[in-house]
Amino acid sequence: MRILLVEDDAALCLGISRAFEREGWRVDMLHDGQQALAAGLEAPYDAAVLDLGLPRRDGMEVLRHWRARGASLPVLLLTARDELGDRVQGLDAGADDYLTKPFDLPELVARLRALKRRADGRLHETLSVGLLRLDLTHRELTCRGERVHLSPRELALTQLLMQRAGRVVPKDSIVQALSSWEADFSENSVEVYVHRLRKRFGELGVVIKTVRGFGYVMEAAGAEGEAGAGSAA
Template sequence: MRILLVEDDPQLGDGLCVGLRQAGFAVDWLRDGHAADQALQSESFDFVVLDLGLPRLAGMEVLRNARRRDQAMPILILTARDATGDKVAGLDAGADDYLVKPIDLDELTARIRALTRRSAGRAAPVLTHGDVVVDPAAHRVTLAGEPVELSGREFSLLQLLIENAGRVLSRSQLEQSLYGWHDEPDSNALEVHIHHLRKKLGSELIRTLRGVGYTIPK
């Protein structure tokens, strides 16, 4: 899952980037509201963590602009503003959650997982497809009850495909969710990850539609 982090505090932003990437997310970090607004107009993100007190364009305006464009990805406000009025204004403007600094990284990642489940219309905390069970919170995969070791990128790819079971995802869609601006994947990296998943979880799990993309059938 690709997250846009909008935070102008360099120390906090750097710490959040490290922690979220260690949790398995692809993270792009911007430090001002105008740059964030431009990025949201030109690129696709699965989730936004948004500060309010930003230079060049206030975080509230970034939020309002995204919702005016009918962008439906979850947006979590992360700010030092703890007044009830600020919380109400943020949620009424279209934020899905509001978290006050200082924050605990485990709580932040749990909220990201919960909001992602809700936006996908899914209640269960684990993903199941046949004998394959994916637990995003524990970052664990089992096949017929036996643990399967996956790399971070393999895990993210499997989670994305199962969450979209029955849909064909193009190479571009998959790469946008898996890789941030700081990543420089090899041209065949996606195919390598697909190959490893098939080898570990069964050759029939993921289907290739040549010239279209990849899918896990329902």
């Protein structure tokens, strides 16, 4: 996936770019609205992440310019503005999604994946392990039809494990995926989050095993090979 990232905060822009590159995405970075006016029309981007508070041309003006000239790429707006009127104005101007600063990178990445699925016409992609169901479009985890409430990072970790259910997810991959632009996510933090999820999911028929020296495996309780499961994190 090729992403146009327009953000004037250099540190934040670099942090977002690195997170996208870890996903295997190609990222083109711009730092002001004037540059973005033409870029969103000329290159074949799969999606754009557009800050509203840009120098030279405001992000809202850039978005309206793109839409007025027929640009159909999915656009996610970033802003420090948290007023309802600003969110409505951005969506009415043609934005596909909206994220308010500060935010967690795993949520931004997940929202971009959802935008791409919608653009591709895959509106109801779901992951399943045992009785757990994760709706990737709506970012909703359920068990027997009841919603399982998790924090954004808990949900991001759950998605990583569900996507590779039955296989080992290396601990360093989890660290990279869950690190945000403002703070690193340590291996100790991974262990804390795995412990929390292990307690929650144990009651829901799903286990998370530790493979010492490698990482973690999620699978349905009672799956073959559960005997002798790894120790707690």
